[in-house]
Amino acid sequence: MTTAEQTPTADYRFKAEVKQLLQILVHSLYKEQDIFLRELISNASDALTRLHFEMLTNRDVLDPDAELAIHIEIPEVAEGEPKKIIIKDSGIGMTREELITNLGTIAQSGAREFLDKVSDNKELDPNDVIGQFGVGFYSVFMVADEVRVVSRSYKKRAKAAAWISDGSDEFHVEPAEKEDRGTEMHITLKKDAADLASQWKLKQIIKKHSDFVRYPIYVAGEQANQQTPLWRKQPSDVTQEDYTNFYRQMTMDFEEPLLTIHFSSDAPVNVRALLFIPAKREKGILTSRKDPGVMLYSHNVLIQEYCTDLLPKWLEFVDGVVDSEDLPLNVSRETVQNNRLMRQLGKMIKGRVLRELKKLADSEPEKYQQFWGEYGRYFKEGTAIDPAAKEDVLPFFRYHTSKSNGELTSLDAYLERKPGSQTEIYYVTGDSVSSVANSPHLDPFKARDLEVLYWVDPLDVLIAPGLMEYKETPFKNIDDADIELPETEEEAKEEESETAVPEKEFNQFIGRCVTTLGDKVREVRASKVLKNSPVRLVSPADAQNREMDRIQRLLKQDYEVPKRILEVNRNHPLVAHLAHLVANQPDNELINLGIEQLYDSALIQEGLHPNPADILPRIQQLLTLAAAQADKS
Ligand code: ADP
Numbered sequence: 126m127t128t129a130e131q132t133p134t135a136d137y138r139f140k141a142e143v144k145q146l147l148q149i150l151v152h153s154l155y156k157e158q159d160i161f162l163r164e165l166i167s168n169a170s171d172a173l174t175r176l177h178f179e180m181l182t183n184r185d186v187l188d189p190d191a192e193l194a195i196h197i198e199i200p201e202v203a204e205g206e207p208k209k210i211i212i213k214d215s216g217i218g219m220t221r222e223e224l225i226t227n228l229g230t231i232a233q234s235g236a237r238e239f240l241d242k243v244s245d246n247k248e249l250d251p252n253d254v255i256g257q258f259g260v261g262f263y264s265v266f267m268v269a270d271e272v273r274v275v276s277r278s279y280k281k282r283a284k285a286a287a288w289i290s291d292g293s294d295e296f297h298v299e300p301a302e303k304e305d306r307g308t309e310m311h312i313t314l315k316k317d318a319a320d321l322a323s324q325w326k327l328k329q330i331i332k333k334h335s336d337f338v339r340y341p342i343y344v345a346g347e348q349a350n351q352q353t354p355l356w357r358k359q360p361s362d363v364t365q366e367d368y369t370n371f372y373r374q375m376t377m378d379f380e381e382p383l384l385t386i387h388f389s390s391d392a393p394v395n396v397r398a399l400l401f402i403p404a405k406r407e408k409g410i411l412t413s414r415k416d417p418g419v420m421l422y423s424h425n426v427l428i429q430e431y432c433t434d435l436l437p438k439w440l441e442f443v444d445g446v447v448d449s450e451d452l453p454l455n456v457s458r459e460t461v462q463n464n465r466l467m468r469q470l471g472k473m474i475k476g477r478v479l480r481e482l483k484k485l486a487d488s489e490p491e492k493y494q495q496f497w498g499e500y501g502r503y504f505k506e507g508t509a510i511d512p513a514a515k516e517d518v519l520p521f522f523r524y525h526t527s528k529s530n531g532e533l534t535s536l537d538a539y540l541e542r543k544p545g546s547q548t549e550i551y552y553v554t555g556d557s558v559s560s561v562a563n564s565p566h567l568d569p570f571k572a573r574d575l576e577v578l579y580w581v582d583p584l585d586v587l588i589a590p591g592l593m594e595y596k597e598t599p600f601k602n603i604d605d606a607d608i609e610l611p612e613t614e615e616e617a618k619e620e621e622s623e624t625a626v627p628e629k630e631f632n633q634f635i636g637r638c639v640t641t642l643g644d645k646v647r648e649v650r651a652s653k654v655l656k657n658s659p660v661r662l663v664s665p666a667d668a669q670n671r672e673m674d675r676i677q678r679l680l681k682q683d684y685e686v687p688k689r690i691l692e693v694n695r696n697h698p699l700v701a702h703l704a705h706l707v708a709n710q711p712d713n714e715l716i717n718l719g720i721e722q723l724y725d726s727a728l729i730q731e732g733l734h735p736n737p738a739d740i741l742p743r744i745q746q747l748l749t750l751a752a753a754q755a756d757k758s
C-alpha cells in the first residue's frame with residue numbers, strides 16, 4: 126500500500142528568520158563546516174533519548190526491539206556525480222506535521238541568538254562566533270546542496286514522510302516509503318564539501334565533537350565514538366582534558382567547569398559519579414542541559430535526565446552523572462522520590478560535593494570566591510527554604526567585614542579572631558560595602574577594636590531572621606539601641622572631663638530636633654557610643670522585623686519610612702555648633718536645615734531613604750548659606 130492518498134505533496138516557504146539564518150550559514154560560514162555533523166548527531170541523540178523515555182512506560186511502539194543507535198553511511202555514487210552521506214537514527218521520528226513545524230521554523234533559541242548577534246554586528250565574522258552557538262538543523266546547508274529528510278514516527282499508525290529542501294526559500298513535503306522507525310537525513314554534498322564523504326574524515330569529526338554521545342555512532346558499520354561512561358573509569362585513568370571534553374559534549378558549555386568531582390563507592394551504596402559545577406550560574410543559550418538536576422543512571426541505563434530529588438535545592442546547580450547499580454531499573458518518579466536508597470545516595474553525594482568545596486576554599490581561595498559570587502545566593506536561599514540546611518551551608522558563607530580590608534572572610538575565621546569576651550557575631554546592614562564602612566554604628570566597635578560583618582546583599586537581610594546563630598554564637602545587628610559594650614578607657618576618661626556642649630544647651634538642641642522632625646522619629650536622645658559621627662538612627666528595642674524595612678524599600682512595596690530613635694553625639698563639632706546656634710540665634714535658618722539634613726543622611730546611611738536624590742535641593746541651600754557666611758568674613 127502506498128501512503129500517497131493520506132499524505133499530500135506540498136510546497137512551503139520558510140519563515141523569514143529561517144531564510145536569514147540560511148543566508149548566513151550558506152554564504153558566510155566556511156571555516157566551521159564540520160559543526161553540521163555535531164548538530165545532526167545531537168538531534169539524533171535527542172530523538173533516541175526521547176524514544177528511550179517513551180519506552181520506559183510504553184512498549185507499544187514501532188520496532189520496540191531496534192537498537193538505539195546512529196548510523197552514518199556513504200553511498201556509492203557514479204563518477205562525476207555529487208557525493209552523498211546518510212545519517213540515520215532509530216529515535217522517536219517525526220510525522221508529516223512534525224517535519225513541517227520542526228524543520229520549517231527556528232525552534233531553538235541558540236540559533237536565534239546567533240542570528241541576532243551576527244546581524245546586529247556587521248563587522249563580526251560569523252566564523253568567529255559560531256562555535257558558541259547551537260545553530261541546529263539548518264547548519265546542514267553549510268555542506269549540502271540538497272537535504273532529503275525521511276522520517277517515520279514511533280507511533281505505529283503514523284505514515285512515513287519526506288521533507289526536501291535545497292536551502293533556498295522553500296521546502297517540499299511528500300509521502301515516502303520507510304519501513305522502520307526513526308529519521309534519515311540524505312545529504313547531497315556541495316562540491317567544496319565533497320571531502321566529507323570519507324570514513325576517515327567523518328570519524329575524525331565524531332571523535333572531536335561527539336565522542337561521548339551516549340548511543341553508538343556507526344560509520345559504515347564501525348563504531349566511531351568511545352561512548353565510554355567516563356564516570357565508570359578510575360579517576361587515575363582520566364585526564365583533565367577528558368573531563369573537559371566530556372563536560373563540553375554533555376552540556377555544550379564551552380567554558381571550563383569551575384569544579385569537577387569524580388568519585389566512586391561501593392558501600393553503603395554503590396555509586397559512580399562525575400559531577401560538575403559550571404563556571405557560570407546562568408546556563409548558556411546553547412546548552413544541551415536545559416534544566417537543573419543531574420543525570421541518573423542505573424546499570425548504565427539513563428533513568429532520569431534531570432533528577433532533582435537527589436540533591437537539595439540549594440545544590441541544584443550541580444550537573445553531571447550519578448550512576449548506581451543499586452537502583453532498580455524500572456524506577457518511576459515516585460519511587461525515586463520515596464526511595465530510601467535515593468536518600469542515602471543523595472546524602473553521600475551532598476557530603477562529597479561539600480567536602481570538595483571546602484577543599485577548594487582552603488586551597489584556592491580565589492576560585493572559591495568565584496564560586497561564592499556565582500552560587501552564594503543558592504546557599505543563602507537554602508537557609509530560608511530549609512532551616513536544617515544551615516549547618517551545611519553556613520560554613521561556606523563569606524562576608525566583607527570592618528577588618529577584612531576588602532577580602533572576604535568566613536564565619537569560622539571571624540569566630541577565631543574575636544576576643545573571648547565577645548559573645549555575639551556583630552553585623553551591620555546597608556546598601557554597599559562603601560556605605561556601611563562609614564556607618565555611625567561602627568563607631569563604638571572601632572573604638573573597641575571589634576570586628577563587624579557587612580551584610581550588604583539584600584538576601585543577607587532577608588534571611589537574617591532565620592539565621593539566629595552560628596556555632597552557638599548569636600548574630601546581632603549593631604543598630605540595636607541597647608547593645609551592651611564594655612566602656613573603653615578613653616570613654617571612661619571623657620565622662621569625667623567636660624563635654625563639648627553644656628548640659629542645658631544640649632537639652633535645648635534635643636528639644637529642637639524633636640519639634641523639627643516631629644513624628645518622623647520615635648525619640649531623640651543623647652548617644653553614649655558615637656565617636657566620629659554626629660547622629661545615628663537606632664531601632665527601638667520592640668521593633669519587629671526591622672531587617673524587612675530595607676527589603677521593602679528595595680522592592681518598593683508600600684514602603685513607609687520606619688520610625689527609629691535618633692541618637693545625637695554631643696561631642697561632635699557639628700552638633701556643638703548647632704546647639705550653640707539654638708541657644709543664641711534660635712531663628713537662624715541653618716538650624717532646621719541642619720537637623721533635617723542630619724536625619725536624612727542617617728536614613729541614607731541605613732539604606733532606608735525612599736529617594737536619596739530628594740536631599741539635593743537642601744544641600745544646595747546649605748552650601749549657599751555656608752558660602753555667604755564665608756564670603757562675609
Ligand atoms: P533543537 O535541536 O535545538 O531543538 P534543531 O534545529 O537542531 O533545534 O532541530 C529542530 C527540531 O527538529 C528538533 O527540536 C526536533 O524536534 C526536530 N528534529 C531534528 N532532528 C531530528 C531527528 N533526527 N529526529 C527527530 N526529530 C528531529
Ligand code: MG
Pocket residue numbers: 164167168261262
Ligand atoms: Mg539540535
